[in-house]
Amino acid sequence: MIQSLANWILSFDILSGMGISIAWSLSLFIVAALIFVFVAANAIVLVYIERKVSAFMQVRLGPMRVGKFGTLQTVADALKLLQKEDIIPDKADKILFTIGPWIILVASVVTFAAIPFSDTLLAANMNIGLFYVVSISSIVVLGIVMAGWASNNKWSLYGAMRSAAQIISYEIPVGITLISVVAVVGSLNLQTIIESQAGVGNLFHWIPIPLPNWYIFHSPFLFVAAFVYLIGATAEINRTPFDIPESESELVAGFMTEFSGLRWALFFLSEYANATLVAFLVSIVFLGGWQSPFANYEGVQIGFLVISLFAIMWTIFVKVKTKRLSFYPLGLSIIITLSAWLFPGFAIWLASPGLFWMLMKVASIIFLLMWFRWTFPRLRVDQLMYVSWKVILPLSLINLMGVAVWMWLSGEIQF
Amino acid sequence: MARLYAEEMVLNMGPQHPSTHGVLRLKLTTDGEIVSHIEPVIGYLHRSFEKHAENLEYQMVTPFTGRCDYLAAMGSEHGYAMAVEKMMGIELPERVEYLRVIFAELQRIASHLVAVGTFGLDVGAITPFIYCFRERELILDLFEMASGARLLYNYIWIGGLAHDVPPGFVEKTYEFLDNFEKRVAEYNQILSGNKIFIERAADIGVMTPEVAINYGVTGPSLRASGVNIDIRRTQPYSIYDRFEFDVPLGEGAQGTVGDSWDRYYVRVLEMQESAKIVRQALDQLPVEGDVQAAVPRRIRPPKGEIYFRSENPRGELGYYIVSDGKNVPVRVKMRSPAFSNLSVINEIGHGWMISDVIAILGSLDIVLGEIDR
Numbered sequence: 001m002i003q004s005l006a007n008w009i010l011s012f013d014i015l016s017g018m019g020i021s022i023a024w025s026l027s028l029f030i031v032a033a034l035i036f037v038f039v040a041a042n043a044i045v046l047v048y049i050e051r052k053v054s055a056f057m058q059v060r061l062g063p064m065r066v067g068k069f070g071t072l073q074t075v076a077d078a079l080k081l082l083q084k085e086d087i088i089p090d091k092a093d094k095i096l097f098t099i100g101p102w103i104i105l106v107a108s109v110v111t112f113a114a115i116p117f118s119d120t121l122l123a124a125n126m127n128i129g130l131f132y133v134v135s136i137s138s139i140v141v142l143g144i145v146m147a148g149w150a151s152n153n154k155w156s157l158y159g160a161m162r163s164a165a166q167i168i169s170y171e172i173p174v175g176i177t178l179i180s181v182v183a184v185v186g187s188l189n190l191q192t193i194i195e196s197q198a199g200v201g202n203l204f205h206w207i208p209i210p211l212p213n214w215y216i217f218h219s220p221f222l223f224v225a226a227f228v229y230l231i232g233a234t235a236e237i238n239r240t241p242f243d244i245p246e247s248e249s250e251l252v253a254g255f256m257t258e259f260s261g262l263r264w265a266l267f268f269l270s271e272y273a274n275a276t277l278v279a280f281l282v283s284i285v286f287l288g289g290w291q292s293p294f295a296n297y298e299g300v301q302i303g304f305l306v307i308s309l310f311a312i313m314w315t316i317f318v319k320v321k322t323k324r325l326s327f328y329p330l331g332l333s334i335i336i337t338l339s340a341w342l343f344p345g346f347a348i349w350l351a352s353p354g355l356f357w358m359l360m361k362v363a364s365i366i367f368l369l370m371w372f373r374w375t376f377p378r379l380r381v382d383q384l385m386y387v388s389w390k391v392i393l394p395l396s397l398i399n400l401m402g403v404a405v406w407m408w409l410s411g412e413i414q415f
Numbered sequence: 416m417a418r419l420y421a422e423e424m425v426l427n428m429g430p431q432h433p434s435t436h437g438v439l440r441l442k443l444t445t446d447g448e449i450v451s452h453i454e455p456v457i458g459y460l461h462r463s464f465e466k467h468a469e470n471l472e473y474q475m476v477t478p479f480t481g482r483c484d485y486l487a488a489m490g491s492e493h494g495y496a497m498a499v500e501k502m503m504g505i506e507l508p509e510r511v512e513y514l515r516v517i518f519a520e521l522q523r524i525a526s527h528l529v530a531v532g533t534f535g536l537d538v539g540a541i542t543p544f545i546y547c548f549r550e551r552e553l554i555l556d557l558f559e560m561a562s563g564a565r566l567l568y569n570y571i572w573i574g575g576l577a578h579d580v581p582p583g584f585v586e587k588t589y590e591f592l593d594n595f596e597k598r599v600a601e602y603n604q605i606l607s608g609n610k611i612f613i614e615r616a617a618d619i620g621v622m623t624p625e626v627a628i629n630y631g632v633t634g635p636s637l638r639a640s641g642v643n644i645d646i647r648r649t650q651p652y653s654i655y656d657r658f659e660f661d662v663p664l665g666e667g668a669q670g671t672v673g674d675s676w677d678r679y680y681v682r683v684l685e686m687q688e689s690a691k692i693v694r695q696a697l698d699q700l701p702v703e704g705d706v707q708a709a710v711p712r713r714i715r716p717p718k719g720e721i722y723f724r725s726e727n728p729r730g731e732l733g734y735y736i737v738s739d740g741k742n743v744p745v746r747v748k749m750r751s752p753a754f755s756n757l758s759v760i761n762e763i764g765h766g767w768m769i770s771d772v773i774a775i776l777g778s779l780d781i782v783l784g785e786i787d788r
Contacts, residue, residue: 054541054542057542058541058542058545058546059545059546059549060545154424154426154427158448158769240539241539241611243539244770250434250769250770250773251769252432252433374541374542375540375542375605376539376540376609376611377535377538377539377540377606377609377611377612377615378538378539378540378611378615378770379611379614379615380614380615380768380770380771381448381768381770382448382768383614383615
């Protein structure tokens, strides 16, 4: 994307005199700014959505006053945070206290450089993309420990120590789970990983149910691996049920206790950036990234027909169970199905890979994370370690071996 | 397994802390995450209830009782009114007795809803809390209908009630009960049976019956340890001998008898029993009757003293009143259940982790207004 942007800049007559190196630097800067804008805007939108989702789960309305349906609430909150007094506690370590939040933010923003949004839309097509993302995102823990230690507050210290233990523990199963996918692809390049998931095939290679060639359907082992990854990643980004570093009811706000104003906003920003990153990784590695779930436009029509049938069954089920008739899922799916049948252009657009499918997948995963957060209680710190070392880690190792055996059996690799 | 002992750190939890249920301060001596000693420091909400009572006429003390246990103001008022009535030998009209029982039990449901919801909040589940408050709101609406207030009522007077319930109250209460009995299943689904919740609450902070009795723990926390003491059943006051209800006991369904999960679940079951009592009381409620018929014109209990106890949502609420025959009491001592219940926190809480201490504290269900008085 940087290269094409530089070429595009140079294609103008007035600008062509600046030379390739300046054009390159300029486009580098533009891309970096775009990524930051994406992360910041994304956080503002996600905070709003999280509030609304939690409100709907809790029979409330959520923000309703600022803007239509409260859409400007988070903008107002962000402005409020920017105006707040910048407080550094007297006994705090000023240098670490100041740079801690920035390290977290930078680590979580920089990872987006390697994330492909679509087949053309990515900042840097790295051949070690996955490795880069995993390694850079683990720098976050450094910032958290810094922030917690520098606050000179016992609660912050507890939060930071818990966070360090948690993130380091979960990094291992998460990494091994990703390796089991890399073993299938044979590449760390995120674009290659996505490209190898094109098309439609059988479930688990042999069961004759036509499903997209995503790695979640590749083998039973990778199917489990996807959930192992999701659980591990939820822990890595400190979200409920694994939010013990900032567990509100125990540690007040954990490592964020002493922070306010802009610095606190940076924590928030990076938290949502990390959640989005995890959602991107799940959809890239297991759900086919920007690949469409449909092979061609007949696939779209048949697929939506199946979804409509499910919607009809669901409506009947709800009617029997609760004596209430809910037309929303049925109506929505029928409208989409009809439009896919009536307008072949729409169906072809749906069958083609692109940004739309990527964002759809990411949005679904983020919704899942929010659903977790507003449903589950929180684990205790030793239970969390138990889950990591005694459940998820052995499971991910078994998956890795299982995937290897599966590939040998299914003839994908020969020795 | 041998544990590595490191230097101990004193951690000050509160008085400003999200889960100490008010302005309670806990001095935790911690060894890493393990808490080796807990020292509750109280008194941040002291408002001199007992000293005030020595300078006020009997009927003027009633609003102060509600301010002690602000989550169960009806229960506190009920206990105080009954104590003074017993001193004066007042016979109450039937309608008053039934309405008092209805309010006391509705208040028990409301108080337990807060207890159950905040316990969920303490272990990190936010949504059940909102669900519990949704139901509590309906109860508060009923109270508002009757007394005009939502938290502190001054509704139960010595010898009667402030005024009769408005028309439509009985129907609305029936409506609430129909609704509520279904909703309890919802709490069980989202919280009681949740695997993480069970992991967090079961086997945590086990209180054996001996410990509970030695520390004077009463109410649901005592019954969760398997001790069958409910003053409504063992020494029926008011008209509780007329109703059929069970006294739920802790059975250790998910772990040991007397663990935090039991203390939580006993409250869930008690809400259902209270709903049963309210339903029976509504069925039997006499239509006729002046609620102020027995209100004495002059409240001057004869010389003497009395200790009267009743079953508050948090346990045994006792009033010790000394009278010298004047219209002002010489002494009003309140035996508040939460005070005794809190005293057990070190015994059952030391040796657990910080997160568990929060859970144990939540499962004891304390109200600081009542502890500090």
